[in-house]
Amino acid sequence: DAKTTQPTSMDCAEGRAANLPCNHSTISGNEYVYWYRQIHSQGPQYIIHGLKNNETNEMASLIITEDRKSSTLILPHATLRDTAVYYCIVRLGYGNKLVFGAGTILRVKS
Amino acid sequence: GAVVSQHPSRVICKSGTSVKIECRSLDFQATTMFWYRQFPKQSLMLMATSNEGSKATYEQGVEKDKFLINHASLTLSTLTVTSAHPEDSSFYICSATEGPIAGNTIYFGEGSWLTVV
Numbered sequence: 434d435a436k437t438t439q440p441t442s443m444d445c446a447e448g449r450a451a452n453l454p455c456n457h458s459t460i461s462g463n464e465y466v467y468w469y470r471q472i473h474s475q476g477p478q479y480i481i482h483g484l485k486n487n488e489t490n491e492m493a494s495l496i497i498t499e500d501r502k503s504s505t506l507i508l509p510h511a512t513l514r515d516t517a518v519y520y521c522i523v524r525l526g527y528g529n530k531l532v533f534g535a536g537t538i539l540r541v542k543s
Numbered sequence: 544g545a546v547v548s549q550h551p552s553r554v555i556c557k558s559g560t561s562v563k564i565e566c567r568s569l570d571f572q573a574t575t576m577f578w579y580r581q582f583p584k585q586s587l588m589l590m591a592t593s594n595e596g597s598k599a600t601y602e603q604g605v606e607k608d609k610f611l612i613n614h615a616s617l618t619l620s621t622l623t624v625t626s627a628h629p630e631d632s633s634f635y636i637c638s639a640t641e642g643p644i645a646g647n648t649i650y651f652g653e654g655s656w657l658t659v660v
Contacts, residue, residue, distance in 0.1 A: 469651075476549075476636045476651035477587070520586075529575055529640065531649055533587040 437521045442538040445515075451508040453537055455521030458502040465524045466497060467531065468506045470517040470539075477520065477533075480506065511541045545571050547639050549652035556659055561625045564655045566637030572617040573639035577649070578610070581634040593620055627659040 438456040445451040457466065465484050469477040481488055481495045483504070488495045494507040508515055520536040546569040556562045566576060575594050579587040591607075593599040593614035601607045609631075611623040620639070624631055638651040 467649075471587075474634070474654070474656075476547075476638075476654045479648055479650060482648065530577060530589060530592055531638070532589060533579075535586050 437523055437534055439519075439521050439534065439537045441535070442540065444540045444542060445508075445511045447513060447541055447543045448510055451511040451515065451539060451541070453506040453508075453519050453521075453539065454503065455505070456503045457521070457523050460501050460523050466495065466501075466504050467522045467524050468493070468495065469520045469522065469531075470515075471520070471536070472517045480519075482524075511539075513541050513543060515539065516541045545569075545639075545648070545650045547573075547637065547650045547652040549635075549637055549655050551655060552653060553656045554658070556627055556657070558628055558659055559626055561623055562627055562657060563621055563623045564635055564637075564657070566620045566622070566639065566652055568618050568639045568650075571639075571641055573620070574617065574642050575640050576614055576620040577638045578612060578620075578622050579636045579638070581636060581654075587636060590622075624657065627657070629659045632657055632659045 465482050467482040468480040471477045481493050483495045497504045518536040518538050520533050522531050548567045550565045577592050578590045581587045589602050590605045591599045591601045591612050593612050595614050595617050599612040614620040634654050636654040638649050640647050640649040
């Protein structure tokens with residue numbers, strides 16, 4: 434599985450954009466980048482995923498570099514409820530499973 | 544998004560007994576389900592992958608005779624912790640997906656807290 438590297442923690446002011454980086458330099462051509470978040474004592478929540486192109490949904494935007502070696506998750510207007518652990522995961526092409534790393538603790542502060 | 548439900552959300556059992564946790568996909572057919580466990584302040588650890596109608600594939604180091612996984616239908620998988628001990632106390636989380644294509648989203652249940660006393 435391609436591994437990911439994320440900062441341990443980040444702070445963001447409420448109402449500002451939160452930009453969470455992820456490095457996945459060993460990603461292969463058929464592997465997708467997935468983002469999930471986990472709020473304390475709950476199951477992970479799906480946020481977004483992408484292969485090559487940038488993606489946007491109602492929760493966030495995913496920006497993938499042209500060489501696919503890194504990506505950034507953008508929460509456009511962070512709220513206190515966005516405080517969570519954010520996981521960037523490269524999904525094994527045909528193995529179908531998600532292997533979680535340590536993630537980034539995002540703290541949104543008022 | 545799709546809904547995956549776990550039951551019970553919290554369970555306390557006595558040491559030496561067995562406990563079953565259910566995972567249901569409520570609005571889609573889950574050909575593949577996954578079971579994870581998570582200790583406090585740690586990340587999720589994949590325990591096993593189960594495909595409907597097949598035996599589960601366990602990750603290295605996970606005792607298949609202790610953690611029995613059944614995936615008998617396209618909407619239900621169960622995890623049975625047999626002869627539970629206090630060290631089995633943990634947060635158990637299931638996830639499910641419609642199929643093995645890498646672009647298919649995997650959805651997670653709410654998790655189940657197991658406390659063995």
